[in-house]
Amino acid sequence: MGDGKGITAMQADIVFIRGTVRTGGADGPVLDALAVTDGRISALGARALDARGSGTAVVDLRGGALLPAFGDGHAHPVMGGLGLLGAPVRECASVEEIVEAVRHWADEHPEAEWITGDGFDAWVAPDGRFDAHWLDKAVPDRPVVLRTMDHHTAWVNSEALRRAGFRADTPDPDGGEIVRRTGSAEPLGTLREFAAVLPVLGLVPQPSHDTQVDALRTTAARFAASGVTWVQDAWVEPHHADVWITAATSGPGLPIRADLGFFLGPEQWRERVGRLAAERRRVEGAAPGLLTAHTVKFFADGVIESGTAALLEPYTDCPHSHGIANWTPAELANAVTAIDALGFEPHIHALGDGGVRVALDAIEAAARTNGPRDRRPVIAHAQLIHPADLPRFAELGVITNLQPLWAQPDRLMTDLILPKIGPKRGARQYQIAALLAAGAHIAFGSDWPVTDHEPLRGIATAVTRQTPEGHPEGGWLPQERIDTATALAAYSAGCAYQAFEEEKWGVLRPGMRADLVHLAADPVETAPRDLARLPVLGTWLAGRRTYDSGTTDPVPAVGR
Structure with a gap:
């Protein structure tokens, strides 16, 4: 050698x-x-x-x-760590198992005002519709809120619906859905997208600062054990910055570096945007070399499995629905242009081809308004890209942050996603190889706790396009397979490029x-x-x- x-x-x-x-x-x-x-x-x-x-x-x-x-270009370390503290529903394989886990946890924690749980599979109920009455049998007198593995759907019991004020005459909020009982306007117990979920979560008592710090340290140790040294926190609320700062500057410190992505929603972005630069200085001044804060997170749409990702053409199983766009195109362009002018890197969640197009349009508008610079905008997930938009990723310098573990025909794909978009659109999902061939930058991430945080699991899926059991033979959409060296680079050099640190780490x-x-x-x-x-x-x-x-x-x- x-x-x-x-x-x-x-x-x-x-x-x-x-x-x-x-x-x-x-x-x-x-x-x-x-x-x-x-x-x-x-x-x-x-x-x-x-x-x-x-x-x-x-x-x-x-x-x-x-x-x-390895890096992880899209994860939720604080939120995920806190999600480990409630009822252990993540490994449950049926509605009955979830209900029993909730019952057992509630019996062991009579002091808990709310019962929470995180990360169960959306496909364990038909069409992802979860009934409040099922949870009522386990806990009738205290509110229960459980979040699916994609975090875009919540299952709540009747007491949680009552406390949130969700009734038959409650309209769906903009950007969310209160799923109704068949043939009735009564809420079923399934809430889709953050506009419907957050009014319930906002009633849950906030864990103490120390509890959140401990949860982050637990998460950081898990990432380190999987070979990760840098993480993009892709959803940072104002109080999360204090959690990161405390964890990084006290006790044993942290075994990872992180960039914090400040969340900006359509309701309050004009009020909050003026404070972002000061918050960036505070974070980076508190823990130089460990923490940066040059990212702002947006949600362009929801997720396909719940029918909330924005599509250019209607859903196959609902011919009048194009999903939910969280922003109007003009307002997203205005917000991205504003944070781009402050030197921030936009990080836009977009799964449907409609959401991806709106995200690309917003990035293009920012570049046109603010002029050329090394901006490295990120579109996360990019599950479905219209063929006309594929070359725009390279043309606009967009980094596609992909979750390779999703590129397999698991039950989420076969039971919930493919029936909603049909075979033609289903055959152009997670186009990793096509993006690379078009000259786009890619970086990999886990979206933990949505799916496993271990990079080697994602790398295996990117290379094989198979389930852990080895199905299908030859891989799912095999033209999108990539080789191992390319997958390794997406989890290292690709993340370093996303972090603006390719001259510091990512290669040896x-x-x-x-x-x-x-x-x-x-x-x-x-x-x-x-x-x-x-x-x-x-x-x-x-x-x-x-x-x-x-x-x-x-x-x-x-x-x-």
């Missing part, structure tokens, strides 16, 4: 040996050693071996691989931060079906070890 040029001849703090060093990037060299000095990569290959001294810590890769650490070369992940085997030489099970043995943030698997026995071979 070849040499890597070093930036210093001094003794290294750490040298990694006896493994494969994949430096990353499109054609980065593959070497056998790496040295770290003062938190940065100081040498590669033979030069790294020469940097060992009496004070150097030597890490034996034991035949495994060292790679650039002298002078870059030593943000590293040690895997049990070389992922490029690992069978795609085994990538999801490839163990993470260690993670380093600027040369500081943030995760150690504690594995001392020989690692079992993971290969072809």
